Amino acid sequence: MIRADTIVAISTAQGEGAIGIVRLSGPRALDIADQIFAGKRVPSRTRGGRFLYGRFLDRAGETIDEGILLVFKGPNSYTGEDVVELQTHGSVSVLGTLLSRCVELGARLAQPGEFTLRAFLEGRMDLNQAEAVNALIHAQTDTARRQATLGLQGALSQRMDDMAFKLVRTMSAIQAMLDYPEEGVPEEDRITPLLEVQTELQHLLDTAKAGKMAQQGARLALLGRPNAGKSSLLNALLGYERSIVTPIAGTTRDYLEAHMELVGVPITLIDTAGVRETEDVIEAAGVERALKLGENADLVLLLEDASQPREDLEVAVPEERLIRLQTKIDLGQVWHDNRYQPVSAVTGAGLPELRERLRETLLGDPSRNEVWLSSERQVQAVTFALEHVQNALSLPDELASYEIELALGYLAELSGKNVSEEVIDQIFRNFCVGK
Template sequence: MPDLSQTIAAVATPPGVGGIGVVRLSGPDALELAAKIWHGRDPRQSPAGRFWHGWIYDPASGEKIDEAVLLVFRAPHSYTGEDVVELQTHGSPAVLRRVLQLLLSLGARAAAPGEFTLRAYLNGRMDLAQAESVLALVEAESETARRQALRGLNRELSERIRAINQDLLDLLAHVQALLDYPEEGVEPHRARAAIDRALAEIESLLATAAAGRVVREGARLALVGAPNAGKSSLLNALLGYDRALVHHQPGTTRDYLEANMEIEGVPLVAVDTAGVRETSDAVEAAGVRQALEVASGADLILYLADSSAPRPQAPKLPWGRVIKVASKADLEPAWNDPEYLRVSARTGEGLNELRREIRRRLLGEAREGEVWITSERHQQALQEAREHLQEARHAPEDLMGMSLEAASKALARLTGEEVSEEVIARVFSNFCVGK
């Protein structure tokens, strides 16, 4: 764990050139160190939350380094719970390096990755689940990921976990009273009913884990079908611009092509594959094999069949992960099948319905307005709590309390109340320097 008596400093903006760069200080000497390089309103006398214009100087040589803005946050109401100073300079890497070097030469220590947020956790400004949500918010690449990270940061997950845990602790007290003072305890059937309520809450959260994984990691969507089924046209239509080559001649796609996109708030990589058919062409046959391999590893498959042509024989696919698409719906249909979504890449017919179905298949029944489990650590803690509660439900009264206590500790680890230093270090090692 870090030495909180030390003052830390880091560049808080990403590497590279920008209009503005930020150097952040946190710790007991933050105001004093900032005052040594600042010409302007004295940071030690500055009220919290006010911006001040001034200049950064090298105190040893008197050299002017940059024009800047200074912002002071005072303990315990800052992000870290300590005195914090932010120096906003021009976004030159040379300027930011020089300002950081000045602060380090005056006694600050270079911050470790995630140390500002770690200090916020250690100082009680946030729990561990909230801290992980900070990282998730920084890394969010889709609107759904952003909203879920913000729910975690707003304590929605933490409060729900604490409510479950408080009920378990109350039940544990009653079970212990049942053993020590039978007349004061709770009847066994009522204890098991309380356990069932906690299990239902945990199962509800775990049911969102699949959606949470998709939001966190993204999904792979494979477009598969016979040559000239309209796969490349559909990919371009979903993207909103031309990414794949479209030609009336069948077999123009010999290799697979990937494109990042977001559909209904879901981040995914769409893969346009070679047309699947029997062929004697060695190169095309390799493309067919590759297309089926890509499909087998995808989270979801769009199987396209040209509805304006005779219905092709479907290839072997994992049909539980397939959305069937009748393409070229703007043309006269040669066949109809209610299991297929009719879609036209040319007119846009069926595209919105297809987008909604992709979202539904990837996210399941997870509702947008609820908090999801997006962390593997959280999922493991909930699964462990569920196992202990299932043990408690079938345990005799004299052993029920042990399983309830173990379930409670598993839930407490999720918010960081019962967690080892090793776990804490692992969580914060994923952060960038300056956050």
């Protein structure tokens, strides 16, 4: 699938840098390179996978900059087309001038994600891998990077292919029995492979939360009564003093946010006002806001002071989003409750265990080195595929075959073998220009 136009874009981040890259892809990439580059060799006569050193020239033949030109010839390139990379100093002026010169010579400015879109259209990668490219670019933590790398290597696509193979084989067996009943086609077990696919799809759906957290991050709210140790715990988790800590109740009257990486997830920690009844209008507004923040947070740490008589604080947060903490255990524990995890922001006692619990709550079992669903598109396709597999398990053969065919359609949609132009456009519009 060869496109007639050649695209160009700056592929490095905006601003100054030691190195900048202008990338060309398309049928005229090498021809444009010949006209803009002066060195010992001509780019179009150079074998793919080679680099040349020389000067990049403007229209008048004057030097824009010295640098390296990389040649990649299709189909053995990122896009599957002829690709040229011009590597220069990362000056805004140099890169802008090179880009303008390429456009003068017949290239057009690339749209966001168009290089990867061409790679997808040329069959160099499927849609799951294309999404992984974008996820890798935006990865903020090592966990997100590892997940994106697994996706780029085709881990999710391989699992889709394995399930599709089982479904195709099962559907073929059912159709053979239905189409040739008089031939005595041996009946195969269709329940076992369907149950296996059902389990696999459900397991993938269970990874969606961790995939979302790793990519988008999580909001973690600290709730508790005044002087429960919220600000101290926030500072202890951060490793530096971000929130003011005093023995005076009501010191924190509004919420405060701090950003960090915690257990492989980009976390926004939210220190909130102490929850209590008060006549102070400003403090009351802070309490109301604290409770609202807790309701909307991905996870809530509910703090109770271990050194003071018990004052149960109930909040409108589901238990699966709630971690109960017994704080200030360095001052002694006057009450015990197995639902509460003991910690001390002063001595650090219990903090490693808290971090481990946060990791398990946000990301699940760390021992499973597997790819996660990381986009709403993937979650939706797997959800629909699971529904049709479950339907197939409960229906007679004639209808089960149809349900299996529908499930296969959603698996094909995941990889991009059966997907609309609107979906493709939505995916690639979120890419940066130049990738």
